[in-house]
Amino acid sequence: MRNLRLWAPAIVLLIGCALVQQSRMQRSVPLAAPLSGVLESLDGYRFVDQKIGDEERRIAGMSSYVARGYMRDSTLAFATYVGYYEKQAQGKTIHSPRNCLPGAGWEILVPGVRAIAAGGTTHVVNRNILKNGKLTAIVYYWYQGRGRVVANEYRVKWNLLRDAALLGHTEEALVRIIVPVGPGTVFPNAKENQLDDATAFGDMMAARMILEVARALPGGSSASTD
DSSP states (O other): OHHHHHHHHHHHHHHHHHHHHHHTTOOOOOOSSOGGGTTOOOTTOEEEEOOOOHHHHHHHOOSEEEEEEEEETTEEEEEEEEEEESSOBTTBSOOOHHHHHHHTTOEEEEOOEEEEEETTEEEEEEEEEEEETTEEEEEEEEEEETTEEEOOHHHHHHHHHHHHHHTSOOOEEEEEEEEEESTTSSOOSOHHHHHHHHHHHHHHHHHHHHHHHHHHSTTOSOOEEO
């Protein structure tokens, strides 16, 4: 047993090298349907497409994306983003919002997860309360692809290596929903229930996004939690 512990780091390194080598041989997997069809209509809301600059898109590395702000009257009710990667390789993998949002001036006040029921399955997604100056927002995000909806970044990385080695493909999407909270938003009322109202709305939109993104991804409409 002692010898096994001594050799464990070398064994892990060899396995990692083998997985990385295999990941270079993976194939690209295109979308089953355009992302523009995700949440294309929502009663009582209109949306505005948001464009990502060429340099930012080059750095992010996604193959396709859709980013939208949904307005209720003249007020931003929520925003969505779906970035799809036909395959992931070194330098072109999904960037975690946990790292990107603080760089954009957002402070994570309350990190956490949320159970979302969609399509007869309960999925666990990330739900963080953020602050940027006077603006507070609830952010939901998760990783969706290859039949899974996953919140945990470590499990995402493990799935990525495993599927690259065993399946030869690593297509995946990052899905994000931002719900502003506070004065000037669609949840402007009593402070005690602003977050409750925004969370109830965010839960509903997350359930719908899981199903609509699944229909655009390769493999059809099914998605399980892993």
